Amino acid sequence: MRELVKSGVHDYRFWGSLDAINGIKSFQGDDLIKISPLRFRFRGATWVLKDYWPAVLDRTADVLVVHGHPNMPASWLIGIVGRLTGKKVIFWAHGWLKKETPLKSLIRRLHYGLGHRVMTYGERARQLAAATGFPPNRIVPIYNSLDWLTAQAVLEGLGAEGTDMVRQRLGIPREAFVVSCVARLTPICRFDLLIEAIAHLKRRNIEAQVILIGDGPERVKLEELARMSNVNVRFLGAIYEEDLLGAYIFASDVTASPGKIGLSAMHSLMYGTPVVSHDEMDMQMPEIEAVYPGRTGSLFRRNDVNALADALEYWSKAKANREATRLQCRDVIETRYNPVTQARLINDTIDQTLGG
Template sequence: MENLCIVSNFAPLYREPIFKLIDAKWECDWYFGHNTTDIKSISPDTLKRMTYVNNRHLAGIMGWQDGIGRLIRDKRYDRYLMLGEPMVLSTWWNLIQRRLFYPQKRIYLWSHGWYGREGLLKKWIKRVFFGLADHVFTYGEYAKQVAIRQGFDVEKITPIHNSLDHLKQVGLRKKLSKTDIYTSHFGNHNPTLIFIGRLTHVKRIDQLLDAMSRLNKQGEKYNLILIGTGEAHNELDLKAKQLGIENQVWFYGACYDDNQNAQLIFNADLCVAPGNVGLTAMHTMVFGTPVLTHDDFPWQMPEFEAIRPGETGAFFHRGDVSAIAQGIHNWFVCHPDREAVRQACYNEIDTRWTPKYQIEILSTIIK
């Protein structure tokens, strides 16, 4: 069997578990761009055969990966799994060459795909780009439905979701138990809200602080722990003081201790993500904590699909502080059974958001 050629913009650490499963399933050659982001990368010796290439940018957008455009001509490969990013011209070049000169080869694209906010030009570009591939794996069902509405072939697209290090997380989860970490810190028994991730402006944690202030005025008090740091940290700290809720907010800071993060999440009651939720949803649900985030799905990340309203979380109207406050209030009024919610979160992640789930889908399509 010919080798499977895999191309991506870089090798993010959070994808190490699924990459390892792919590496064990097929004879793989991996081509990664050099990582220039603040996202951690996997070690260069993690996979059997890894090659690093230069990512070249045009007008601030990655436009070409050196050496990738000729891979379609390499006789070692008859199957390719590539990052499906329409702005990468080297991927276009492989797709076009394959269509014209190597019809016996197969190219599969792994991509966010469609957001649902594309204009006419982007819709056309994506339809052509993804249409050149043999199959497209999207991060979620929402992207598939958008693609179908835009005329894409339903038989050529399969949601694959996303995953973290599920086996490790379940191992940690089995050791968890309720502690007094929040009652000790805050000196009360109020419900504890949590957000874990970088404190950037796009996450709109400021709206969460405003919602807490509004709830205070209604006689409802909540604690909040923010695990992470970032560009918005100082502004949020100042805002909490201006609102008079500084004693209700714990700026925990960045934490890279998986055991500690698991305990903090497990003992919290509700994760609130006023901006797009992303991997935060998976990180909190795997340890049993539901998620409240906004309902403007074209501006969400694919992981919002793990939220099943009334079971593993809920949605509110994007950008509406009163809706955030109401969403928090409603959650605690309507979901008094914390253990039932915890089990629903476990079940959602364990069944659809794992490397095992992903490799099973990949194996059914890539022959």
């Protein structure tokens, strides 16, 4: 949002919920960005949004950029009313994540067909949409990003300090093979599989230290599994300070999220740490497209603990090339997954939609 405002290309106004949802804090706005409040909640599988009509009916608005989701009735209404009032409608959404039944596919095509463009988080969404008959030229991948500018400042300090000193400060042995992840501890992340894979590595005489940053309903079970498996896991709980998060990621040899991975991949690659997750794309998040096997991470056969152990073993043996790997990981962020690039793509999409 800051990059969009700073670009000066268009006059952006922001509307959104200011309430926390499922433990995820919301951005409240700041001196640069004013957010007009909406009300949002889940009602079963339905996403309920309220108080959006002043934005939709604003006669001075030329384009409506809408979080698009077929399960959110407001998304349909905004698309219909937006078109009827002569506005351009752009959906911003995951869009297509996997192959679907004919009925679901039809509903999705009808929904996104209300928009003039659909901005997606990755390239695969365009391929999946085209296979259902949706016009691929109306889909624009804009990828995803975190606060790259802040991370760059943190990274500069970490680089000057050096990996050995950062590890010493964090209480991590200098020569340890460190596997980490920043995520909520939920069943879908499959950190139980990670602990089992680390136990497999021990039987291969490869010692690893696991660092899990985050909290969640699985923590007690995972702590017990680590104890029973005699696996060295540090549970650090939720951390929000970027300088500390960056230090732990920077000091790690690899990030591993066996169940799925999304923004955690961006976070890891920003600090030059490769990513390991599974290879079943229909069960993944779009950010998995940033993982290039052997360069910025590895993809293993889903739910296969031996395959996960093999992928981790690969990176345990790649420590000698750590700095080269760090540069490859950061290059992916610098060329595509950053807010400056994302804002440029959004501005370009609006220009194209307006015909300018």
